[in-house]
Amino acid sequence: MILVDTSVLIGFLKGQVDDRTGLFKEILSRDIPFGISSYTYQEILQGARNEEEFQTLKDYLSTQHIYYLEPEAATYEKAAKLYFDLRRKGITPRSTLDMLIALTAIENNLALYTQ
Numbered sequence: 001m002i003l004v005d006t007s008v009l010i011g012f013l014k015g016q017v018d019d020r021t022g023l024f025k026e027i028l029s030r031d032i033p034f035g036i037s038s039y040t041y042q043e044i045l046q047g048a049r050n051e052e053e054f055q056t057l058k059d060y061l062s063t064q065h066i067y068y069l070e071p072e073a074a075t076y077e078k079a080a081k082l083y084f085d086l087r088r089k090g091i092t093p094r095s096t097l098d099m100l101i102a103l104t105a106i107e108n109n110l111a112l113y114t115q
Contacts, residue, residue, distance in 0.1 A: 001109075002032060003110040003111065003112050004040070005115070007114060008021070008115060009024075009044060010047070024113070027113075035064060036064050036065070037069075037101045039101050067104050067110070069104055075107075
């Protein structure tokens with residue numbers, strides 16, 4: 001099972017043609033099971049340009065399998081530790097949400113497909 005990251009899904013929805021979206025189209029054509037995180041759901045919807053696009057995106061995303069994290073302090077401690085460990089290795093993640101999406105993949109034993 002694959003967890004598709006926001007950046008891949010945005011490129012696909014915008015009709016971009018590149019290696020990232022090509023591989024996602026391959027995933028779709030082969031019926032490889034995939035899903036999105038609740039954070040990707042939010043990021044996609046908040047990027048809508050107008051009410052009509054918001055509704056269209058919401059309708060599409062509601063057909064996808066959405067993975068969630070447990071709503072408890074320990075979950076956010078794990079995400080913070082992941083961020084902390086990466087920074088100690090010289091890698092600075094782009095955002096807190098990226099850590100929550102990565103943790104969603106880890107906690108659900110999914111491969112994370114990102115750019």
